[in-house]
Amino acid sequence: MLSRKTKYGLKALTFLAKQEMGIPIQISKISEAENISLKFLESILLMMKKNDLLISKKGKGGGYMLAKPATEISIAVVYRILEGPISLVPCVSLKFYKKCDDCHDEDDCSLHDLMIRVRDNNLKIYENTSVADLAKNEV
Amino acid sequence: MLSRKTKYGLKALTFLAKQEMGIPIQISKISEAENISLKFLESILLMMKKNDLLISKKGKGGGYMLAKPATEISIAVVYRILEGPISLVPCVSLKFYKKCDDCHDEDDCSLHDLMIRVRDNNLKIYENTSVADLAKNEV
DNA sequence: GCTTATCCTACTATTTAAATAGGGTAATAT
DNA sequence: ATATTACCCTATTTAAATAGTAGGATAAGC
Structure with missing residues (x-):
């Protein structure tokens, strides 16, 4: 069985891939859309950022974006x-x-x-x- | 990842499949040959017996046998x-x-x-x- | 009736999964 | 500047699963 961590991670990436490129998406938005505990998702996204799948922007208007094209x-x-x-x-x-x-x-x-x-x-x-x-x- | 239970179970079945058909093999023999904790293996074999993969014989000369040909x-x-x-x-x-x-x-x-x-x-x-x-x- | 070997229940210890809490840090807007 | 927003990070907790252990009950064979 797949852990929720992986499942949530894949869902989050997929959600980001569906958004317009280049604009940051907030964790809370993904969390709500995909029905994932916000804090848990936060740690998952962080992990993926550290592994260069995501880039993030802090502060107002900040959020997460894919670090490379979804095809890659x-x-x-x-x-x-x-x-x-x-x-x-x-x-x-x-x-x-x-x-x-x-x-x-x-x-x-x-x-x-x-x-x-x-x-x-x-x-x-x-x-x-x-x-x-x-x-x-x-x- | 495969649990040890499944891994041990498959190894035990394979071990039995390699033996001469029809003669019961003791748990302790499988346990030693496959390097598996005896008591843990005992519970695994029991579970497989209850699911009709194995048959057992109690008492002296007893042990476990495949309930059907290994090919099946x-x-x-x-x-x-x-x-x-x-x-x-x-x-x-x-x-x-x-x-x-x-x-x-x-x-x-x-x-x-x-x-x-x-x-x-x-x-x-x-x-x-x-x-x-x-x-x-x-x- | 003793020995052997499976049967069965219950317990325990360890690890992993899945969050949760709570504050820290950086960026932005006003 | 400063308030706000939103990510960053560590530590803790809870629950469940895994892996194994203990100890006796039961049945078969000699």
Whole structure:
């Protein structure tokens, strides 16, 4: 299951992608439109800003904007920032690799090949889908 | 990420699939071979037994056996028993459907189509892979 | 009737998720 | 200048899920 953090993050990005480029959108506006706790959303947006998906403007008339065209923000990138590894087990993760602590030997693990297949399949979808696609609602 | 419960469950099934059919294997043997906490494994096997994936025999010479040929146990079935929904959001789950409580309208959700695509892709893999495939290590 | 091994319930500890609180800081308008 | 707006940041809390533990009940076999 997807965490709410990731779900909210994707919804927020999609919402921003639907707005006119270049004008800052306030957190409260996104929060209301997407039915997300304001404070929770605040922390999510901050995280995405720190990872260069968003830029922000303070003060009156401030808010958040996409840091780049929505077509250039893949779901894979968002997923990794908010959710973490795309793979189902750490030992087949490309970006978050870690040995599984119950496996003696990775090559001997009966799940290894399946986990790689699943990872590659999901990766393909996530990398070939952008926030712009979500905004168009024509995935 | 896959829970340890599911991971251990799949490993246990695979281990059983590799044994000679018809002779009961003790929990302790699986636990040692797969490096899984005995008591935790016990509860996992019990759950799979209750869901008709395993049969057991008590007393001396007892243990667990697959309830059907390994070729007939799909990963999808195991996943749903131990992990729950295969989909990433409840509102696109086939077996565990539930409305997402942040969405006003499902058809209007920007993630909906993507989530369905991901679900179908994973489902395809999980339904077309059996415990026998894992045991062969030729997924 | 003793041993073996599963069955079953309940409990606990740890971690993660999902917020919430509350003030700090910067930009803008007047 | 100063009041207001809106993001920035840290810490705390609550609830749930995960992972495992304890201890005995039950059934089968010798």
